[in-house]
Amino acid sequence: MIYSEQKPWEEIESYLQKDEKLFVLGCGGCAAASGSGGEEQVKDLSYKLDEAGWEVTGSRVIEFLCNKGLVGMRLARVSNQIEEADSILGAGCGIGVQAVGKLVDKQVHPANDTVSMGHFHGAWPSEETCERCGECLLEYTGGLCPLTVCTKGLLNGACGGSHDGECEVEPGRPCGWELIYDRLKEIDRLDLLTTYNDPKAREKYQFAPEMDQRKSLFWAIEAEQGE
Numbered sequence: 001m002i003y004s005e006q007k008p009w010e011e012i013e014s015y016l017q018k019d020e021k022l023f024v025l026g027c028g029g030c031a032a033a034s035g036s037g038g039e040e041q042v043k044d045l046s047y048k049l050d051e052a053g054w055e056v057t058g059s060r061v062i063e064f065l066c067n068k069g070l071v072g073m074r075l076a077r078v079s080n081q082i083e084e085a086d087s088i089l090g091a092g093c094g095i096g097v098q099a100v101g102k103l104v105d106k107q108v109h110p111a112n113d114t115v116s117m118g119h120f121h122g123a124w125p126s127e128e129t130c131e132r133c134g135e136c137l138l139e140y141t142g143g144l145c146p147l148t149v150c151t152k153g154l155l156n157g158a159c160g161g162s163h164d165g166e167c168e169v170e171p172g173r174p175c176g177w178e179l180i181y182d183r184l185k186e187i188d189r190l191d192l193l194t195t196y197n198d199p200k201a202r203e204k205y206q207f208a209p210e211m212d213q214r215k216s217l218f219w220a221i222e223a224e225q226g227e
């Protein structure tokens with residue numbers, strides 16, 4: 001169970017300033033269970049976008065955004081709406097948003113912060129990974145997680161040690177920041193490289209002490225399943 005929380009609306013709005021038309025995508029799996037990506041949240045996001053002057057070309061909640069095969073099939077049915085949109089707003093966990101970014105040639109804005117695996121590191125049908133940092137940066141990195149694609153987890157660009165596109169730490173492994181650069185170039189958002197990403201607030205890596213009832217419920221269910 002991957003727990004995600006919706007980002008503040010002001011932060012989401014700030015991501016969309018270059019776009020006029022958006023497609024809203026939710027995840028019917030963990031994000032729906034977290035209360036951050038199901039039907040209700042997708043409707044709410046679409047409504048807020050409409051109220052704020054954006055055109056919503058369409059919306060969908062797909063069972064598991066981390067399942068690229070499934071997402072590819074589902075998105076094919078709404079390809080016109082996706083084509084019409086300038087970008088996609090993805091209300092899923094960090095893994096789901098990364099996975100969608102691999103399937104479309106448009107920017108996928110993260111609507112959520114992934115805060116926890118809920119004490120359970122399960123398997124998902126996707127090679128994308130997330131360190132549940134609680135402050136998702138996928139907006140600034142072309143939908144590739146800098147904490148996991150870069151061996152050193154650098155937040156603000158390459159270390160300068162890569163050679164022929166390979167990481168200096170792990171020869172044979174592509175340099176994550178070169179991948180991020182290539183993706184930002186592909187979606188015409190190299191401007192995002194000028195954004196400075198603050199060091200991570202470590203307390204957000206896990207549930208805050210004042211966790212609400214829903215989080216407590218997840219823990220209780222998982223504890224029960226683990227017995």
Ligand code: SF4
Binds near residue numbers: 094130135137145146
């Ligand atoms: S930046 Fe990476 S680790 Fe943090 S929430 Fe996004 S995908 Fe997960």
Ligand code: SF4
Binds near residue numbers: 150157162169174
């Ligand atoms: S070479 Fe690239 S992937 Fe490796 S640590 Fe440096 S920036 Fe990160």
